[in-house]
Amino acid sequence: xxxxxFVGTKxxxxxxxxKVSGRALYIHDVVRPGMLHGAIKHSAHAHAxxxxxxTSRAEALPGVEAVITGFDTPELRVGFLRENRALxxxxxxxxxxxxxxxxxxxxxxxRRALELIxxxxxxxxxxxxxxxxxxxxxxxxxxxxxxxxxxRDNRVPMECRHHSGDLEAAKERSAFRVAGDYEVPWIQQSxxxxxxxxxxxxxxxxLTVWAKTQxxxxxxxxxxxxxEEMGLEGRNTRVIVTTLGGGFGTGLDTHCxxxxxxxxxxRTGRPVKVxxxxxxxxxYLSPRQSARVHIEQGCDEEGRLTYxxxxxxxxxxxxxxxxxxxxTVMLLPVTSLYKVPVVHFDxxxxxxxxxxxxxxxxxxxxxxxxxxxxxxxxxxxxxxxxRLEIRRINCNEPGEVTPMxxxxxxxxxxxxxxxxxEKLDWRAKPGRNGRxxxxxxxxxxxxxxxxxxxxxxxxxxILKLDDFGNxxxxxxxxxxxxxxxxxxxxxxxxxxxxxxxxxRVNPTDTATCPWDVGTHASRxxxxxxxAALEAVRKLRARLFAYCVDLFPxxxxxxxxxxxxxxxxxxxxxxxxxxxxxxxxxxxxxxxxQGRAPGDFELEKGLVFVKDGPDAPWxxxxxxxxxxxxxxxxxxxxxxxxAFYDPPSELPDWREGRGNMSAAYTYGAQAVELEVDPExxxxxxxxxxxxxxIGKVLNPQALDGQVLGGLAQGLGYAxxxxxxxxxxxxxxxxxxDYKLPTAHEMAFPVDLVYVETDEPTGPFGAxxxxxxxxxxxxxxxxxxLRDALGVxxxxxxxxxxxxxxxxxxSAS
Amino acid sequence: MTRTRILRLKINGHEREVAAEPNAxxxxxxxxxxxxxxxxxxxxxxxxxxxxxxxxxxxxxSCLVLAWDCExxxxxxxxxxxxxxxxxxxxxxxxxxxxxxxxxGFCSPGFIVTAEALLREDPEPTETRxxxxxxxxxxxxxxxxxxVEAVLKAARSGRGVEVGS
Ligand code: FES
Ligand code: FES
Numbered sequence: 001x002x003x004x005x006f007v008g009t010k011x012x013x014x015x016x017x018x019k020v021s022g023r024a025l026y027i028h029d030v031v032r033p034g035m036l037h038g039a040i041k042h043s044a045h046a047h048a049x050x051x052x053x054x055t056s057r058a059e060a061l062p063g064v065e066a067v068i069t070g071f072d073t074p075e076l077r078v079g080f081l082r083e084n085r086a087l088x089x090x091x092x093x094x095x096x097x098x099x100x101x102x103x104x105x106x107x108x109x110x111r112r113a114l115e116l117i118x119x120x121x122x123x124x125x126x127x128x129x130x131x132x133x134x135x136x137x138x139x140x141x142x143x144x145x146x147x148x149x150x151x152r153d154n155r156v157p158m159e160c161r162h163h164s165g166d167l168e169a170a171k172e173r174s175a176f177r178v179a180g181d182y183e184v185p186w187i188q189q190s191x192x193x194x195x196x197x198x199x200x201x202x203x204x205x206x207l208t209v210w211a212k213t214q215x216x217x218x219x220x221x222x223x224x225x226x227x228e229e230m231g232l233e234g235r236n237t238r239v240i241v242t243t244l245g246g247g248f249g250t251g252l253d254t255h256c257x258x259x260x261x262x263x264x265x266x267r268t269g270r271p272v273k274v275x276x277x278x279x280x281x282x283x284y285l286s287p288r289q290s291a292r293v294h295i296e297q298g299c300d301e302e303g304r305l306t307y308x309x310x311x312x313x314x315x316x317x318x319x320x321x322x323x324x325x326x327x328t329v330m331l332l333p334v335t336s337l338y339k340v341p342v343v344h345f346d347x348x349x350x351x352x353x354x355x356x357x358x359x360x361x362x363x364x365x366x367x368x369x370x371x372x373x374x375x376x377x378x379x380x381x382x383x384x385x386x387r388l389e390i391r392r393i394n395c396n397e398p399g400e401v402t403p404m405x406x407x408x409x410x411x412x413x414x415x416x417x418x419x420x421x422e423k424l425d426w427r428a429k430p431g432r433n434g435r436x437x438x439x440x441x442x443x444x445x446x447x448x449x450x451x452x453x454x455x456x457x458x459x460x461x462i463l464k465l466d467d468f469g470n471x472x473x474x475x476x477x478x479x480x481x482x483x484x485x486x487x488x489x490x491x492x493x494x495x496x497x498x499x500x501x502x503x504r505v506n507p508t509d510t511a512t513c514p515w516d517v518g519t520h521a522s523r524x525x526x527x528x529x530x531a532a533l534e535a536v537r538k539l540r541a542r543l544f545a546y547c548v549d550l551f552p553x554x555x556x557x558x559x560x561x562x563x564x565x566x567x568x569x570x571x572x573x574x575x576x577x578x579x580x581x582x583x584x585x586x587x588x589x590x591x592x593q594g595r596a597p598g599d600f601e602l603e604k605g606l607v608f609v610k611d612g613p614d615a616p617w618x619x620x621x622x623x624x625x626x627x628x629x630x631x632x633x634x635x636x637x638x639x640x641x642a643f644y645d646p647p648s649e650l651p652d653w654r655e656g657r658g659n660m661s662a663a664y665t666y667g668a669q670a671v672e673l674e675v676d677p678e679x680x681x682x683x684x685x686x687x688x689x690x691x692x693i694g695k696v697l698n699p700q701a702l703d704g705q706v707l708g709g710l711a712q713g714l715g716y717a718x719x720x721x722x723x724x725x726x727x728x729x730x731x732x733x734x735x736d737y738k739l740p741t742a743h744e745m746a747f748p749v750d751l752v753y754v755e756t757d758e759p760t761g762p763f764g765a766x767x768x769x770x771x772x773x774x775x776x777x778x779x780x781x782x783x784l785r786d787a788l789g790v791x792x793x794x795x796x797x798x799x800x801x802x803x804x805x806x807x808x809s810a811s
Numbered sequence: 812m813t814r815t816r817i818l819r820l821k822i823n824g825h826e827r828e829v830a831a832e833p834n835a836x837x838x839x840x841x842x843x844x845x846x847x848x849x850x851x852x853x854x855x856x857x858x859x860x861x862x863x864x865x866x867x868x869x870x871x872x873s874c875l876v877l878a879w880d881c882e883x884x885x886x887x888x889x890x891x892x893x894x895x896x897x898x899x900x901x902x903x904x905x906x907x908x909x910x911x912x913x914x915x916g917f918c919s920p921g922f923i924v925t926a927e928a929l930l931r932e933d934p935e936p937t938e939t940r941x942x943x944x945x946x947x948x949x950x951x952x953x954x955x956x957x958x959v960e961a962v963l964k965a966a967r968s969g970r971g972v973e974v975g976s
């Protein structure tokens with residue numbers, strides 16, 4: 001492998017010109033010939049039996065091509081517990097339940113037709129609180145489970161717990177103990193590009209779906225299963241990923257709207273696009289999971305943690321999507337953030353008639369880190385230990401094995417904490433103009449070497465070299481704005497020895513790319529680059545094996561040409577080579593003869609012998625060599641694949657044990673802020689983000705991941721909440737649901753990267769996609785407690801909540 | 812339907828004709844009627860800025876503007892900022908690519924045309940002014956830092972190309 005030349009440098013993304021000039025094609029922009037537009041009718045009630053659906057008036061509307069319901073289409077099961085249906089038939093379980101759909105010539109006609117569909121319901125008693133939903137006699141959301149077996153209560157059959165050590169003994173041993181109850185809301189992922197898809201069948205009955213997905217291959221599996229349910233056994237789905245318009249976890253599940261597009265396309269025989277507008281996305285797309293977290297931690301006289309007890313209660317809403325599995329990711333920080341010998345973790349997930357939640361960046365980690373880190377500050381206070389000191393005392397170390405069995409490789413948490421300590425003034429100081437000033441910090445731990453939550457945690461890659469020296473890359477993971485393609489390009493350019501411009505990462509398509517489990521768990525760059533490095537090794541071995549034979553002839557030819565006055569080879573995209581010293585007539589070519597494959601090197605797109613002469617004619621452009629390999633007798637094209645499955649274990653969720661990731665990412669954030677005690681307004685003065693993400697692969701993309709994560713964390717901490725009443729979404733727009741703008745993000749941010757060298761990571765790197773938002777809310781909460789002298793334990797920490805905390809007697 | 816009319820719109824320096832009903836929204840006419848899909852739809856209610864275009868040099872939410880009201884006015888979309896030579900970018904677009912102001916990219920066209928209006932009015936804006944001018948645009952990916960940096964960078968480099976006016 002050549003030394004790194006592009007990895008670690010700022011490089012514009014390959015897709016940037018298309019995006020900034022408006023040329024990138026998002027699902028909104030893709031049009032297929034003869035395409036119809038679908039629209040979906042949703043439930044008017046949170047819990048009701050469907051008695052009758054009359055679609056006749058909708059069908060009669062000019063421009064309507066099809067109206068479908070659960071009664072006249074095959075039953076398509078949705079969700080990992082298979083208890084959801086694309087179109088509901090028996091009853092509706094929340095206000096977003098799909099009951100009918102229309103395909104029409106334009107979106108307006110389709111939406112108008114929805115209003116003409118008449119539905120008769122028998123309203124049922126509903127339940128909107130998970131505690132009430134667990135009570136005897138509570139309205140039952142699902143009478144039977146996904147396999148048709150009667151349910152006993154409203155608990156979601158998902159087990160995830162961890163009990164290690166004697167909790168009672170640990171409590172007794174502790175000099176200080178602090179408990180607290182925390183609550184985090186549903187929030188909307190709020191991709192600027194709303195959700196949508198196009199489904200189209202060909203004449204063989206095979207299906208193509210243009211999808212806004214992060215899991216093209218699991219989507220293919222899900223849609224193929226739907227085809228089977230539709231009686232189309234043996235037919236296949238091809239999933240093509242368009243430019244994404246934001247992911248943040250929304251693309252980790254397959255959605256009812258996608259299955260409905262498939263049903264409509266099948267019914268009409270035409271391509272059908274279903275596209276959500278902003279309000280629909282707020283109402284009908286699954287938000288981030290909410291949670292109530294009870295936590296208790298203790299420490300000894302010296303501040304060493306003695307135990308951590310965490311009980312999580314999740315309002316699952318009506319169906320299981322990935323929100324139900326958040327505890328599987330909470331497990332890692334609960335058992336492994338800081339050294340804590342005794343850990344008890346239990347989670348309860350309960351069906352209600354509310355909306356149901358899916359993945360969002362961090363996936364359970366920010367929810368529980370809010371509780372761990374806020375509670376830790378209170379423990380420090382109770383123990384009379386400095387807040388930074390308690391974190392130093394309990395800091396994780398390289399080589400540690402945590403209670404869940406996470407084997408820590410590289411760990412730079414200590415340096416992250418020190419960076420936070422250094423960059424802010426931790427002494428108590430008054431704020432300006434009577435405002436209250438506070439500082440606070442929080443640490444984090446996240447999977448950094450992918451996260452094994454599925455039998456295979458692999459990623460495949462294909463590298464195809466062509467006659468022009470291009471490296472065509474086919475990778476099944478998804479570029480969603482994080483800079484994956486840019487990182488792949490830098491990694492391949494360096495490891496193979498070509499210029500980045502020659503590395504062309506193709507759009508993700510299940511027909512051409514090898515299998516990948518999905519782009520989640522901060523795994524994109526870690527997985528793609530590890531797979532790429534393996535494929536590059538094979539590629540170079542094959543290339544250099546051919547060079548033994550071909551290289552002497554090519555050098556001779558280059559020399560002949562140059563003597564005849566032709567231009568010497570030019571390194572790809574590089575400066576013209578030096579012409580001042582023409583090769584002497586008696587140049588000795590024997591250096592090229594009888595070489596072994598290991599004697600060759602490829603750099604900047606030129607193949608040469610490592611100890612050969614440093615002359616232009618002795619360096620042959622890669623494309624020349626590739627054509628020589630192609631067009632010889634018994635020719636060959638160089639294509640290599642690799643399938644990388646990281647060294648990690650699928651945890652036993654019932655026991656909460658297993659080394660779920662090949663590496664672990666650490667970090668800490670700290671914030672200085674001021675609060676206006678009259679209004680409760682918070683002003684962030686300064687932010688520090690210190691991350692141990694291993695070696696920095698792609699600084700431009702990394703800064704974007706951290707800063708973007710931080711902005712989402714700020715929204716989570718201070719502004720964002722999906723508000724509901726009786727299951728209805730009350731704030732389905734950006735007027736009533738506040739996202740941070742450039743104005744709220746006006747404070748300076750110190751970005752610190754603690755570059756550990758992770759042995760399992762490509763070039764020593766670890767995953768970096770999610771960490772940016774994980775510790776943000778607790779860092780702000782801790783700074784607010786420092787400023788106000790009281791703790792806020794419910795997100796978002798709005799001015800109203802702050803005022804109420806300052807004066808509990810005020811309403 | 813009967814009231815559909817052929818509008819003459821001046822878009823990116825060219826006269827374009829397009830059929831539009833009286834209640835047709837400019838954003839729809841640009842995207843569906845004229846195939847100018849660089850202008851994005853993020854909310855339909857003036858809250859995200861993804862649909863921003865310049866109307867007589869001022870940024871507007873094209874999702875709130877009636878197409879009929881745009882006759883005899885200069886409309887500039889993201890496509891109109893591109894210089895004529897293929898492969899070249901407008902200085903703002905260049906700066907966006909260089910700093911990483913574009914991640915998923917969905918917000919970029921709206922931000923860039925809004926920034927163009929700012930730089931036409933104030934070629935050397937302060938950071939505060941930039942943030943103010945862009946506070947009607949939402950971005951979920953970047954945290955805005957690189958976006959603000961891109962505008963300041965383009966301002967420093969001089970804007971160069973003057974288009975659509
Ligand atoms: S689409 Fe016009 S402002 Fe959002
Ligand atoms: S880059 Fe994705 S919304 Fe701004």
